[in-house]
Amino acid sequence: MGMRNILKLGPIGASFCESDDSGRGPRPHPRSQVEPEDRLWFHTHNTAATFLSGIHLKAILKTFQTNLRTRIEALRIDRRWDEIPDLYQFIYKTLFPTQVEVLFGTSFLALNPNFLQDFRDFHKGLVYLLRGYPSWLVPTACSARERCLGSIKRWHLFLKEQEGNENPPRDEERSRLYGSRYIRTLQKKYGRMKPLDLDAVASSELGVIWAANSNIITATFWYIIELAKDPRLLSRIHAEVGASLSQTNDSRSTIDTDRLCTRPFIQSAYAEVLRLHTYNFLLTTSEHSDFNFRGWKIPKDQMVGISSHTAHMDNKAWNTGLVDGKAPVETFWAERFLIYEGSARSKPLKMEHFKRRNTQRHSTHDLHSFSNSSFASEENYSSEESPRFCLDELSGIWIPFGGGYSLCPGRHVAKAEILLAVALVSTAFEFEVLDQLSLKDRFMSRFVSIKDKGLQHDMRYFGMGVLPPKDKVAARIRRRVERD
Numbered sequence: 001m002g003m004r005n006i007l008k009l010g011p012i013g014a015s016f017c018e019s020d021d022s023g024r025g026p027r028p029h030p031r032s033q034v035e036p037e038d039r040l041w042f043h044t045h046n047t048a049a050t051f052l053s054g055i056h057l058k059a060i061l062k063t064f065q066t067n068l069r070t071r072i073e074a075l076r077i078d079r080r081w082d083e084i085p086d087l088y089q090f091i092y093k094t095l096f097p098t099q100v101e102v103l104f105g106t107s108f109l110a111l112n113p114n115f116l117q118d119f120r121d122f123h124k125g126l127v128y129l130l131r132g133y134p135s136w137l138v139p140t141a142c143s144a145r146e147r148c149l150g151s152i153k154r155w156h157l158f159l160k161e162q163e164g165n166e167n168p169p170r171d172e173e174r175s176r177l178y179g180s181r182y183i184r185t186l187q188k189k190y191g192r193m194k195p196l197d198l199d200a201v202a203s204s205e206l207g208v209i210w211a212a213n214s215n216i217i218t219a220t221f222w223y224i225i226e227l228a229k230d231p232r233l234l235s236r237i238h239a240e241v242g243a244s245l246s247q248t249n250d251s252r253s254t255i256d257t258d259r260l261c262t263r264p265f266i267q268s269a270y271a272e273v274l275r276l277h278t279y280n281f282l283l284t285t286s287e288h289s290d291f292n293f294r295g296w297k298i299p300k301d302q303m304v305g306i307s308s309h310t311a312h313m314d315n316k317a318w319n320t321g322l323v324d325g326k327a328p329v330e331t332f333w334a335e336r337f338l339i340y341e342g343s344a345r346s347k348p349l350k351m352e353h354f355k356r357r358n359t360q361r362h363s364t365h366d367l368h369s370f371s372n373s374s375f376a377s378e379e380n381y382s383s384e385e386s387p388r389f390c391l392d393e394l395s396g397i398w399i400p401f402g403g404g405y406s407l408c409p410g411r412h413v414a415k416a417e418i419l420l421a422v423a424l425v426s427t428a429f430e431f432e433v434l435d436q437l438s439l440k441d442r443f444m445s446r447f448v449s450i451k452d453k454g455l456q457h458d459m460r461y462f463g464m465g466v467l468p469p470k471d472k473v474a475a476r477i478r479r480r481v482e483r484d
């Protein structure tokens with residue numbers, strides 16, 4: 001329904017998607033009749049999982065860092081305070097074109113210079129499109145969507161023209177100009193699926209642009225808000241960014257992403273931002289038989305929705321501070337995901353809950369036995385004294401990326417890009433959120449909920465990932481003085 005209503009996928013494409021009952025795993029469901037090249041969900045998932053990790057991830061992050069640095073340097077912001085009407089839009093305008101260029105190459109925005117504005121107008125009406133409002137009720141979003149789809153199709157025609165090029169560029173240059181290996185491989189796979197015409201492929205790619213951008217931008221925004229509020233956290237994060245720098249051949253410093261992504265504070269605050277601001281509605285179904293979900297019998301083909309917010313706000317599970325009650329689940333606590341050796345109470349989960357989970361394992365019949373096992377290796381033991389970042393034992397409790405077979409294949413890109421964006425933006429600029437200046441006294445407390453800070457989520461986007469702010473967030477900004 002989402003594909004049809006939001007992305008304007010036509011009836012043939014939609015029925016092709018709906019008829020793929022082969023699953024996302026490498027082996028098709030034994031009762032499925034779908035041809036191997038038509039396994040849409042498997043190819044979508046597998047292409048992303050393959051080309052958004054390992055060496056491909058490294059290439060993506062290198063381009064992301066270079067592009068974002070260039071964009072930040074080019075911004076006309078100097079050392080005097082300047083007012084911006086909306087911090088969220090500032091982050092959006094900086095990150096969106098960076099990410100589109102990283103995935104789709106520089107040719108995409110060169111051909112479609114208005115794409116940023118068009119996508120923004122489309123995104124503003126997304127919630128109404130999802131509910132199936134007719135075009136005359138949401139004319140701005142519908143015509144913006146037409147322009148977005150038109151831009152993608154124009155780009156495809158341009159790519160076709162390049163195929164005749166006698167001297168095709170080498171791989172790195174090809175990715176820079178015509179799109180990442182991820183997008184180019186996805187196009188090849190979709191190209192082999194006969195029922196998917198250019199309109200259907202454009203709809204799917206609009207979905208990829210949405211999936212790859214909206215959550216990263218909003219998560220970076222909330223992270224920057226937390227840093228603007230808490231100078232102690234900011235200096236801790238900056239210390240970790242400083243310790244992750246390495247020199248390039250031309251003696252400029254660059255962030256070593258592997259090092260950055262294994263520092264404890266920057267990771268813990270990231271996990272907390274996603275816990276607090278992600279409101280996903282994870283949909284799942286069993287296409288071939290009834291199933292048992294924790295004692296409930298769910299009929300075949302019945303949709304089940306799992307709310308990440310409910311898990312993320314589970315008072316019985318989450319640790320609420322070294323001295324209990326200091327950091328309730330509704331508030332941001334940058335250290336919630338840290339373990340201090342020797343302190344039995346410093347764990348993301350309450351000790352009682354931790355013990356209970358270890359004795360009562362989930363039933364193996366669970367449809368969605370949410371697993372974050374892939375995160376376990378991301379832990380970091382920095383030193384005996386330093387805290388350690390921990391996502392252990394959080395399966396089914398910390399689920400911003402979903403779980404099971406549909407666990408987001410873009411999660412590694414997401415994490416690294418959010419941390420890089422936070423590092424680059426917060427070391428380049430100082431921010432003060434204007435709406436909150438009058439609430440400075442309340443700011444002195446580290447544990448205030450976003451409501452107390454006068455900031456609220458735009459609940460119209462409930463269920464769609466990391467929520468954007470409800471209102472504009474006016475801010476003062478100035479460039480930081482570079483330290484020698």
Ligand code: HEM
Pocket residue numbers: 024041044045048052211212213215216219278280282283400401402403405406407408409410411413414465466
């Ligand atoms: C903070 C950032 C992100 C969050 C919170 C997030 C969350 C999610 C969730 C919850 C799902 C599963 C939905 C379901 O259960 O059906 C998902 C799927 C997906 N995500 Fe992400 N995502 C993020 C970033 C990204 C990025 C950066 C990319 C790509 C560059 C991406 C690509 C995808 C794709 C392709 C799928 C569909 C996979 C499939 O059909 O199996 N995501 N994401």
